[in-house]
Amino acid sequence: MTANPTAAPQRATTEEPPMPDRGLHSPGMRDVGPAEMRRFRAVERRFLEAVEGAGYLEIRTPTIEPLHLYTAAGTLSPQALERVYSFLDWDGWSGERVVLRPDATVAAARWYSDAVRAGGAPTARVAYVAPVYRFAVEGDREVWQCGVELFGLAAAEGDSELLTLAAKFLRGLGVNDLTVDLAHAGLVRAAFAAAGLAPAQQVEAYDLMLEGDAGVTDRLAQAHPEQAASLRLLAGVDGASTGYIQNLRAAMLATVPAAAGPLDDLTRAAAALDAAAVPFRVLAATARNFEYYSGVTFRFRQGAGAEARTLIGGGRYDGLTQTLGGTSAPACGWGADLLRLAEVAS
Structure with missing residues (x-):
C-alpha cells in the first residue's frame, strides 16, 4: 500500500507529559500587579525615608555575582549554598561559575571592603532595596528585600542602633503586636x-x-x-x-x-x-x-504562636569583611521581605 502524498501528516501517538498548572511562570516566580506594586512602592518610600533620616545611604550591588564570593571561608552555610542559582558565565573559550545574588549582606560587605580600599571612611551606614534568589520547594524564589548594614561600629553601640531603627521603622508602618x-x-x-x-x-x-x-x-x-x-x-x-x-x-x-x-x-x-x-x-x-x-x-x-510572622531579621557579623579579603571591621545589619511588609503595613 503506497502512502498518499496529499494526506495530512499524522501526529505522533506518544503524549507529552502535562505541564504543571502554573501557566507560563517559572516555579517560585510571580508577577506583581498594580495594586500590590502601589503598596510595595509605598513601603519602599517609607523605608528609604526612615533609614536616610538615620544616616543610611542607598547602594546597589550586581544581580549576578561570582560564586566564590559566597563560598569564601564559609561565607554561607552548606545548607544555604545548596539553594543558590548557579550557572557558568561562558565567553566562548572559558567561563566563571556565577550565581544570582542569594544574599544581600555578603554583597554589601564586598562593597564596603572595596570602598575602604579606595580610601573611603571606615564607618559606613548603607541601605539597599534588591531581590535575592534562593531555591525553595514551596514559596517565592525571588524575594525583594530592603535592609541596612552598619560597618565600623562595635556591638556596644551598633546593635542598639539597629534594633532601635528596626522598631521605629515597623511602627512607622503601623505594625503593632x-x-x-x-x-x-x-x-x-x-x-x-x-x-x-x-x-x-x-x-x-x-x-x-x-x-x-x-x-x-x-x-x-x-x-x-x-x-x-x-x-x-x-x-x-x-x-x-x-x-x-x-x-x-x-x-x-x-x-x-x-x-x-x-x-x-x-x-x-x-x-x-x-x-x-x-x-x-x-x-x-x-x-x-x-x-x-x-x-x-x-x-x-x-503575632504569637504558630501565626507569628517574621518581618525583620538580622544580626552581627564582625568577621565577614576580613573573610572577603578586606579590612577587618565590626558590622551588623538587618533585612526584610518588602512584599510581606506591604501586606501588613497600614
Missing part, C-alpha cells in the same frame, strides 16, 4: 569550645542545632557532664527578661568564661528593646542559618 527573638551566635560556640570540640566539630554541631536537631545538646551533655547544665540551658530554655540573661551568666561563667562577652552583648540588646518598649524573648541558641553571624541575632515578629 511586635515581639523580638534575641539570640547570640557566639554563645553556643563558646559552650561548644568549652566542651572540648575542635573548630570543625563546632561547625558540625552548630549546623545540626540550626537544622533543629535537639539531640545534639543531649549527646554533648552526656559526653561532657561538666558542661551539661550550660548546654541544656542554652538549648531548652528561653526567657523574656534581662533576669534570664543573669541566670545564664550565673550558670555559665564558671565553666564557660568566654561567654561573658556574648552575655554582655545580649544585656545591651535587651536594654535597647526595653527602652523602645518592644517585648522580647531570649533564645540563647541562635536560629539563624547563615554561618557568618558572630554576635547578637534577632527577629522582629508580629
Whole structure:
C-alpha cells in the first residue's frame, strides 16, 4: 500500500507529559500587579525615608555575582549554598561559575571592603532595596528585600542602633503586636569550645542545632557532664527578661568564661528593646542559618504562636569583611521581605 502524498501528516501517538498548572511562570516566580506594586512602592518610600533620616545611604550591588564570593571561608552555610542559582558565565573559550545574588549582606560587605580600599571612611551606614534568589520547594524564589548594614561600629553601640531603627521603622508602618527573638551566635560556640570540640566539630554541631536537631545538646551533655547544665540551658530554655540573661551568666561563667562577652552583648540588646518598649524573648541558641553571624541575632515578629510572622531579621557579623579579603571591621545589619511588609503595613 503506497502512502498518499496529499494526506495530512499524522501526529505522533506518544503524549507529552502535562505541564504543571502554573501557566507560563517559572516555579517560585510571580508577577506583581498594580495594586500590590502601589503598596510595595509605598513601603519602599517609607523605608528609604526612615533609614536616610538615620544616616543610611542607598547602594546597589550586581544581580549576578561570582560564586566564590559566597563560598569564601564559609561565607554561607552548606545548607544555604545548596539553594543558590548557579550557572557558568561562558565567553566562548572559558567561563566563571556565577550565581544570582542569594544574599544581600555578603554583597554589601564586598562593597564596603572595596570602598575602604579606595580610601573611603571606615564607618559606613548603607541601605539597599534588591531581590535575592534562593531555591525553595514551596514559596517565592525571588524575594525583594530592603535592609541596612552598619560597618565600623562595635556591638556596644551598633546593635542598639539597629534594633532601635528596626522598631521605629515597623511602627512607622503601623505594625503593632511586635515581639523580638534575641539570640547570640557566639554563645553556643563558646559552650561548644568549652566542651572540648575542635573548630570543625563546632561547625558540625552548630549546623545540626540550626537544622533543629535537639539531640545534639543531649549527646554533648552526656559526653561532657561538666558542661551539661550550660548546654541544656542554652538549648531548652528561653526567657523574656534581662533576669534570664543573669541566670545564664550565673550558670555559665564558671565553666564557660568566654561567654561573658556574648552575655554582655545580649544585656545591651535587651536594654535597647526595653527602652523602645518592644517585648522580647531570649533564645540563647541562635536560629539563624547563615554561618557568618558572630554576635547578637534577632527577629522582629508580629503575632504569637504558630501565626507569628517574621518581618525583620538580622544580626552581627564582625568577621565577614576580613573573610572577603578586606579590612577587618565590626558590622551588623538587618533585612526584610518588602512584599510581606506591604501586606501588613497600614
